[in-house]
Amino acid sequence: MPTILLIEDEPSLGLIVKDSLESRGFTVQYAADGEAGLQLFQLRCPDIVVADVMMPKLDGFSMAEQIRRENATVPILFLTARSQPADVVRGFELGGNDYLKKPFSMDELIVRIKALLSRQPAAAPVSVGPLAIGRYQFDHPKQKLRFGSHEEALTNREAELLKRLYDQRNQVLERTAVLRELWGDDSFFNGRSLDVFITRLRRCLKEDPQVQIVNIRGIGYKLIL
Incomplete structure (x- = not known):
């Protein structure tokens, strides 16, 4: 099964989501803040990133921006209570692929994770030049x-x-x-x-x-x- 990097600074919610995903066969790497999440991403190369936006040390948007400098294709799904159009647009501009508003159901989260993973493109042919x-x-x-x-x-x-x-x-x-x-x-x-x-x-x-x-x-x- 794919490996999910989950970054959530609310410990109770983070552990509930982690346990629920693992009970359905996913491998989950968990971090409680943006800095730790970025370090795990660099070490473990997950198949998908599921991240809160409002986090200590490094917020989800800033973390996603740094991830995109290193990896252009890994799916990023934001979990957040922030749903203003400007926030949604900014998340997509920084390379996010989906946006799930809190509170959410585990069934919806899993459906969105599977949809993002299924849309991963095949390897592109090597470019011959600009x-x-x-x-x-x-x-x-x-x-x-x-x-x-x-x-x-x-x-x-x-x-x-x-x-x-x-x-x-x-x-x-x-x-x-x-x-x-x-x-x-x-x-x-x-x-x-x-x-x-x-x-x-x-x-x-x-x-x-x-x-x-x-x-x-x-x-x-x-x-x-």
Whole structure:
């Protein structure tokens, strides 16, 4: 069974969740704060991270940001009482894959964990070099976008979204399809998050006026080169 890294600073809740997951066959590594969680991640390489947001020493968002610098693909599921749209969007921007509001049922948590694990992509073929996007050079594996001597570091999700736009260049990338592939579903909050990412990619590509990401109303987006 997959290994779950669980980070939760409420000991009673953490132990209940740990015991429940282990009773259903999962292997669980448990940490009570963000710093300890990050150290366990670096030592044990779990298959999925389930983390509270409000934690001592290192909060869940900051921990996820550091994890994404080292690993672009491991699923991260946030557990939190914070459910404002801005918090949800920030969690996705930092590389989170799902968001479960407290209090939650164990059945729902397990369903979401299994869904995230089932969506893990097959190993991508080795890239032969940077991709040309107008006057930009896009290094997808390294998540870098270069324009002349300037280099922009992209987040994991920014790089994945730009790669899909590039693969469908001059054609429509369907909004619903990309939401389901990169965010897990096409809910309202995920749609808002996708809009934020499109805006950020437009800013990253603004130096070349020949490169545009246009909205195709009601359908999706098109990268025009």
